[in-house]
Amino acid sequence: MAEHRKRSVQIWLPLLPAAVAVLLLALVVWLVERIIGQELERRAGQRVEQVAEAFADQIARALARRGAELELVAGMPALGMGLDVWQQHLGRLRHSSPAYVWIGATDLRGTVVAASDSLLLGSNIAQRPVFTEGLRGPWFGSLHAPVALVAPLQARSMRVPDELADIAMPYPDASGGTGGVLAAHLDAAFFDALRERTLGAPETQRGLQLELTDLEGKLLLGQRAPVSDASRSTLYNSAEGLPTVLEGENDGRVMLVRVGVKAFDAGLRSDWQVVAWQPLDQVLAPVRELELSILWTGGLTALILSVAGFWLSRRLARPYSELLDAVAERLDGESANAPGAVLRTITEQMRRLPRSGTGTRSELALAQLLHDASRLQAMLANLPAPVYLVDKDYRVLFWNRACERVFGWSAAEAEGRHVDEIFRDKDPNSRVRQDLRALMAVRNEPQTFQGHLVLRDGTEVWGDWWLSKVFGVDGEPLGILVQVRDLTAEHQGAERLREQGEVLAAVINAASDAVISVDMDGRINLFNPAAARIFGRSADEMLGQPLDALLPREHRGGHLGLMRRFGESSATTRPMGFGRVKGLRPDGTEIELEASISQVTVRGEKRLTAILRDVSERVRAEQALSRYQVELSELTQRLLHQEQVTTRELAQTLHDQLGQTLGAIRLSFDSVCNQLRDIALPQRAQDRLRTVNTQIDQAIVEVRQALVKLRPPLLEKAGLIAALDNEIRQRVAEADPVRLELTHDPHIAEQRWPEDVEYAAFMVAREAVVNAIEHARGTQIRVRVSGDADRLRLDIGDDGVGLPPELAEGRPGHLGMVGMRERALAIGARLQARARREGGTLITLLWTARPDSGFGALDSVRDNLLPG
Structure with a gap:
């Protein structure tokens, strides 16, 4: 019987290191697949989900921001702003973001009345969906090819986008009703740039891609996921935000997540869907490389151990005969074939092998083989997650480096200790771990629990514990392998x-x-x-x-x-x-x-x-201020009207009374002079008569000049154009060397406007010309009149030093601009003063008989009013 045991031990003993190496190799590969592979797949699902949600959120935020911007500018007409100011704000909004291609507003007939860069201005888009849908309420249209904008953009040498998305909404007019539709075209390239920015650098993507689709799965942007139509249908029928693994078209698995672009502000709705996907082959490529390296290393090690074992069994059998006999003698009959008993016996004998360079050559060779086998165990020690092995009594057999880092116990301190010495429950009355141990004793399935434990230094640790039994070749459990996911940072x-x-x-x-x-x-x-x-x-x-x-x-x-x-x-x-x-x-x-x-x-x-x-008090104060402003405006109109009446009466008085009196004095004086012609008067008397004659002529001239200033006679008789022409001619000598010029549209040479309108326009032109002569220090002043029976526009421009910003709105001590603005306000006109791009000042008065038709764009003045 003893000889049988010896032969049995001599047969399988050389294979023991190889068997151990194979078991450890299988354990390592299983752990890598179980821990690292599952972790990478879980993280891939999280990343795909996060990227999809991030892209959908960025799109939703961008659309919400665009909708809020358009809703804000849509309220400007209701605040009384003219089309010129509104168009200026539309242009500024268009240039504020690369998302916009065009922003415009139409009237109720679909005619574009204001637009960024003046594109499509005057065009009719009543048949376009952006008008018909926008008239019903806030509307968002998905991507489509540009149609009406291609030619205008090419004419302006501007980039023509491949696709556009539309936003439209009705806007209120000053009376609170619908004034028309405010619409915007968004560049699809903007959303593609968001997609590229969300994906990040190509070298970090590992095949991660984003696609933008509609509810039917039609691709709008991005790269299509390599799955079949049936798989895609499964994706669109599943819940949003749930990572799903589907079979790809190339026999590979693909991780996909679908997230809808949620409804954004201003009542708009979007049917866009974001799909993020990543091939699992690329996700698990590091695991496959690690497994291949482990298999090559482990397989080579097992092969070396097997060959070395057989070689040692033949060449070194005699030096180890004592060891084999000792092992055989210690095994009894019942346990002779039990691998667990043999392993423990051999291990006990191996401990007696030398630890340094002493001992026989055979002993040193066997020690080296055991050292090579321990290298596989070192791989477990370097796993990133805490992993430890306990025996049936829950005493630590193995403790990797991640455990040392997370739990603060070194391997030397932990091995051999009961886990209750290392961890204790935060709640002393908790029986979760005791119940779990009882369950592990009767079941072989893995178990999990979430624990709140305390370490020896009082540090609290939260974690997910995953426990699985480890079985030997005889099918009996050797212990429990424990994997821990640290949740401390999340709980903190x-x-x-x-x-x-x-x-x-x-x-x-x-x-x-x-x-x-x-x-x-x-x-x-x-x-x-x-x-x-x-x-x-x-x-x-x-x-x-x-x-x-x-x-x-x-x-x-x-x-x-x-x-x-x-x-x-x-x-x-x-x-x-x-x-x-x-x-x-x-x-x-x-x-x-x-x-x-x-x-x-x-x-x-x-x-x-x-x-x-x-803000009740502030609102009441604002309302009172508004009432005061209205009352002040009415008072200004009454004062200017009274000025006209007073001026007319004073002119009439000067003409009918003082003028007639001076005329009578002239006749009487001439009669007296004729009577004294034959009388030899002293030289002194003759000088006095000449002086009186000169003074009478001077008085008559001054009265006539005062009449012209108070009420130009041509203004009532021939109209504004003739009066301005006369005024310019009279000031030519005064302005020299500055050149004065009046221009007007040929068809309005004899056009007449309301009396108060012509009077206000004439006084504004006179004040502007006088100011330019005295302060501009330029070389040319030009006055231009344009319009028709229902519209009058007056431009006065010079090429001088320009108007300081503080004078553009008027200020105390400089009443010229204030007076011009009050005259414009009295007739319901608009007046603007600004610096010309080429230098100098341009003052514009714009009056219309139909205020609801808008004033037009005061800023789009004729910059070619003066040459250069």
């Missing part, structure tokens, strides 16, 4: 968020503005002390109540719908209404509030928060 982050929430609550309670938070049903769940003070209601009274209780009755109907529409959008904050809303106190008093609203998701539920400031 949650704790910091809780502390920040407490600080935020203190700030909200101390805020001077009202802060009110509601759920999507409009029920109040936050009502800070400032809100209680402003609305005169306590927090206990309002919590759980509908927000409509704080609104006047006429504003309650559609308020809940507006809140829900904002909650469905991707915008995080926006003003409420036009920045102001009305509130209601318990006594029925209405208050004016500046308001903004924001949204946040808490535990999967949307919360809307309004920040309100009581």
